Amino acid sequence: MNEDIIELIIIGVLLVASFFTGSYIETSHLNDIKKRERVARRIPFVSTRAREILGDTNSRGGALPQLTPTIEAPIARVELVYGSAVVGADYFKTTLASIVSLFGGNLPTLESVLDRARREAVLRLIDDAKGSSYIANVRYETSVLSEASSNSIPKVEVLAYGTAVYLQEK
Amino acid sequence: MILTNLDYLPGHDIKDHFGVVNGSTVRSKHLGRDIFAGIKNVFGGELDAYTELLEESREQAIERMVAQAKRSGANAILNIRFSTSSVASGAAEIYVYGTAVKVTPRSAVS
Numbered sequence: 508m509n510e511d512i513i514e515l516i517i518i519g520v521l522l523v524a525s526f527f528t529g530s531y532i533e534t535s536h537l538n539d540i541k542k543r544e545r546v547a548r549r550i551p552f553v554s555t556r557a558r559e560i561l562g563d564t565n566s567r568g569g570a571l572p573q574l575t576p577t578i579e580a581p582i583a584r585v586e587l588v589y590g591s592a593v594v595g596a597d598y599f600k601t602t603l604a605s606i607v608s609l610f611g612g613n614l615p616t617l618e619s620v621l622d623r624a625r626r627e628a629v630l631r632l633i634d635d636a637k638g639s640s641y642i643a644n645v646r647y648e649t650s651v652l653s654e655a656s657s658n659s660i661p662k663v664e665v666l667a668y669g670t671a672v673y674l675q676e677k
Numbered sequence: 678m679i680l681t682n683l684d685y686l687p688g689h690d691i692k693d694h695f696g697v698v699n700g701s702t703v704r705s706k707h708l709g710r711d712i713f714a715g716i717k718n719v720f721g722g723e724l725d726a727y728t729e730l731l732e733e734s735r736e737q738a739i740e741r742m743v744a745q746a747k748r749s750g751a752n753a754i755l756n757i758r759f760s761t762s763s764v765a766s767g768a769a770e771i772y773v774y775g776t777a778v779k780v781t782p783r784s785a786v787s
Contacts, residue, residue: 521719529721536722556683582687587680587757589735593728597721627723644682650761652727652769660718664731664769666759670681 521598529597533619540626547633552642557582557672583675588642589668590631593652594624601660617661621649624665636671645669678743679753679780686753686780693779695749700741704734705768731761734771742773751777 596604600616607614625647636642648666679686714726746754757775764770 525720532720532722556685557687585679585681585683585687587682589759591728591731591735593724593731595718595721595724598719600721623723646682646758648759648761650763650769652763662718662724662727664727664761666731666735666761668682668757668759670683672687 522602525598525600529599532597533623536623536627537619540623540630543630544626547630550633550636550639550641552629552633552645552669554645555643557585557643557670581675583673585643586636586639586671586673587668588632588635588639588671589666590628590633590635591664591666592624592627592631593662593664594620594627595662596620596660598660620661621663621665624663625649625667628665628667632667632669636669638673639671640674642669642671678746678751680739680743680757680775681753681755682757682775684756686755688783689753689780690783691755691778692781693750695746695751695777695779697774698742698745698749698751698754698777699772699774700738700743700745701770701772702734702737702741703764703768703770704730704737705765731769731771734769735759735773738771738773742775746775746777749777751779753778753780 596617600620604614604616607616628647632642632645646668648668650664652662652664685691714724717724742754742757754775754777757773760772760774762770762772
């Protein structure tokens with residue numbers, strides 16, 4: 508009887524502690540991401556190949572009309588770039604998610620974990636491609652790193668990779 | 678060795694083709710740091726220990742792929758793709774693969 512009460516108290520303390528630390532970490536991480544995204548927008552990234560943007564003379568299509576002015580400079584070099592981030596949920600989020608998942612539907616607690624991991628990975632991708640004009644053929648790769656047991660707290664790794672295109676100086 | 682995940686190299690022609698090359702590593706984190714990351718996991722946030730682990734593994738996997746391509750005589754790897762999977766608690770396998778080719782720069786057409 509006493510052990511059960513102690514166990515409940517420990518769970519309660521962990522839930523409260525992880526709620527406060529978890530939401531603080533999440534909000535500060537999100538704010539940090541938003542601040543860096545404003546700067547990172549200077550290097551656009553697309554999931555199409557470079558040809559579609561350049562209007563390569565050998566291909567049928569022309570440049571994407573939305574990306575004006577048309578980038579007509581020749582390519583100096585291309586380089587594989589990537590950025591990755593591993594973000595974990597906390598004890599409170601996981602418990603809440605398993606209760607909510609009994610009823611089905613969206614799990615906004617875990618959606619935010621993946622969102623932060625994805626945006627952080629993209630920011631690091633853009634950081635790796637410093638000095639380039641844009642990043643082409645961007646792909647995402649997501650994987651879960653956690654033990655097989657259902658009680659474990661999920662950790663997610665998002666990798667964003669693409670090809671940074673450096674145009675020739677005029 | 679030129680690396681790209683495009684399926685062509687701008688301004689170059691593919692002269693020869695050496696098939697698919699790959700590199701992979703399975704890594705597990707040092708026990709002490711794994712326990713610390715496990716405790717940190719209760720409180721949430723980014724797990725730098727794991728990010729570092731996976732980044733090192735990824736670089737090593739890419740090095741192995743590049744070594745394999747060099748042995749076959751290629752000077753570029755196109756269409757590179759990554760794959761990550763968790764194989765055991767605290768261990769992750771990074772697999773990277775691409776097509777090894779020999780490219781020559783296209784002469785400028787005026």
